[in-house]
Amino acid sequence: MWNVVAMLVFALAALAVPAFANQDADALRRELEQMRKNFEALRQDYQKQMDAMAERLRRLESQPQPTTATAAPPAPDPRAAVRAPSTPSAMDLLSPRQPFGLYGQRGSGQLLFDIGLAGDFVGNLTQRNVDKAGAGTFRGRENRFFPREIELALFGQIDPFARGEVRLEAGEEARGQETGVGLAEAHLTLMTLPFNTQLKLGQMRNRYGWSNQIHEHDLPWTDRPNVYRAFFGDEGLSEKGAELTWVPDLPFYLEALIGAFNGDNETAFGRGRISEPLVTARLRTFFELGDEHAIQLGASFAHGLSADRLRRMYPGFDIRYKYRPEGWLHPLLTLGGEAIWSVRREQRVRDLLIVGGSVPGDCITGDIIPGALIDTDGDGIPDSEAPNTTGPCIQLPPTENPDTVITVGNQRWVTRLGYYLYGEVQPFRRWAFGARYDYVEQLVRGRERSIQPYVSFWPSEFLRFRLAYKLTDRSSDSGFSANEASARKVNELFFQASFVLGAHPAHPF
């Protein structure tokens, strides 16, 4: 019996072994296949890690060891959108650029805009009669030391499309007056307009001529040139409106500008309405004569109306040359000049007739001039043209005022010229010596010439002292007499101290 059982067990075992053997081989094959796959995955993973480590090692090796700051981790670029250079379509040109990440490339902790403060103090000494007549360069502030311009400037990107700039200014306007604070400039510039144009909107110093756009503390002289002060007032031309610039694609640099402004400047214009705008235009070009010589040429034009709607035009030209020897940090020689013509339509009053009680249609006789204008309401401003300007008689226009004051006169063009020339030599980095010659035909009467030698000293890039002497010779004291005093020959000594705190934009050529 036991033998039978043993034989059966043996027989079953003998049958079972091949089956188990077959199963083991399959499992082994599967296991081997799995291991092969795992090994391949491991190898690939290891290779990737090796590649990453190699790149990391290259980076680490490229860093100097004793650093004082850790490298910023690589940040994802928000401006990942790519752009192939291709000819833009008309629609591309007419639409603004797409938004992109602002300050994506700036370091951390940066302000979104820059802040700068410039201080400019001026002292002047002159004769007693000049002081009494208030006829010095700084009128009403003769023989005083005063803060002329303390300027707080804020500037930077508004958004991806525009830059903004605001300049608040404080300074002494006249003797005994408290220092006032005003808005010197506040404007935005649209930087991404089509056709390579830019639009500047707001209140700004007009880009007219070379020196007009420069603030007092940045000028190469203590005072603004006489021609600007005579034709545009002490502050020069600063207006509210818009300027459009275009830089065409030419082999040389050319900037074209056109602007429209209110025309608030009382000395030159005074209409003060954007509906009857002051229009400005400027062309500027630049040539480099080798690496050391550079010359800039500009032509400007301003056309507007006076408060009584008389036309005013100011064509002007400017030139600037610099010689900077190779390797110098500053120019050795700077030469420049500007010439401006004042072409003004002016009202010449010839007769003043009081015709109280006259009625429309009445004929006023006398020395009637062709082109006569009539002031029918007596405010001094002509508001009507005579209906008959050729005969010896002016017929009264309709008026309800029984005591109409009629001013009869004519208009004529009055042209005046003003210019300055200057030269500056800077043989040392911290010292510059220069002189400016001014000539201007005054708007009322007479001519004025002046010569102004000066010396400037910069202890550092942010601090400057200047000493200047100015001799002025006027052919007439008209406009320069008051308080029983007048000033035709004027001797003035200027002292100027200027500083900059914080950011200050680089100076253009």
Added chain:
Amino acid sequence: MRPRLPVALAVLAALTLTVAPAGAQSKVRVVTTIPDLKALTEAVGGDLVEVESLTRGTQNFHEAEVRPSMMLKLRRADLLIENGLDLDAWVDVAVQGANNANIVQGAPGRIEVSRNVPVLDVPTTRVDRSMGDVHPRGNPHFSLDPGLAPIITENILAGLVRVAPQHRAAFEKNRQSFLARLDGEMARWTKAMEPLKGSKVVVYHPDFIYFLTRFGVVQAAAIEDRPGIPPSPGHLTRLINLIKQEKVKAVLVEPWSDRKLAERIAQDAGVKAYVMAVAVGAVKGADTYVSAIDYNIRTLVEALK
């Protein structure tokens, strides 16, 4: 007939002139602020780019004068490459006069290569101008440190790819080829400088800190004790004593700095003053990126032997 039509046609023609060349030009137009970046961009861009620099190597980049000729170069640029760290902040004024929307602040066509650079001399205290013309974000003179070329060229590559993605492979290949060549030069430079590790020098302005640190040379002091401010007589006396006491071996000076002053200090201290190439093109024989570094290595080897 009033001349309105001819005027309109003239304006249209002028506008067409401004647009047409953009497509006709196949190369990527790149403008860099300094010549070192021009050299590196040419290495990465190869024949596919046309690169101009706004400044020359002989200029002090801190005080570059913004000329309209810069605006002319920027006028048609596809890409503007800045150094950053306030070295070339003046470029903003030039960009404003160029009327090119591609390169205004924050546009895709404008990059700063200081990104990811391990910056040295970062002020750790409150900064004001009593310290001179300090750079609040750190020393910006890193471009001529050959060890930083991989990072700088990586940034340049990213900028080029952003404006010309179709050339990515070529740019990457050019970069790898340039870095491989630089690796070979680097081995030579490192070997030459190995015996001079730990040597001390005095500089006029801290223009070489990255380069000196790379090769283990110690900047003991600067003639300008405050950057951009003329040194006081007291500082110069202390400097001469320091050179003697610390066994400083040389005074290094930029081509535009006051060489007479540097030579006088060196003479009084019993050492010599040497002019270094602060940028590509700063001195004769330093016309390329590699030759500028070569020049500086040769100068240091001679100065510190």
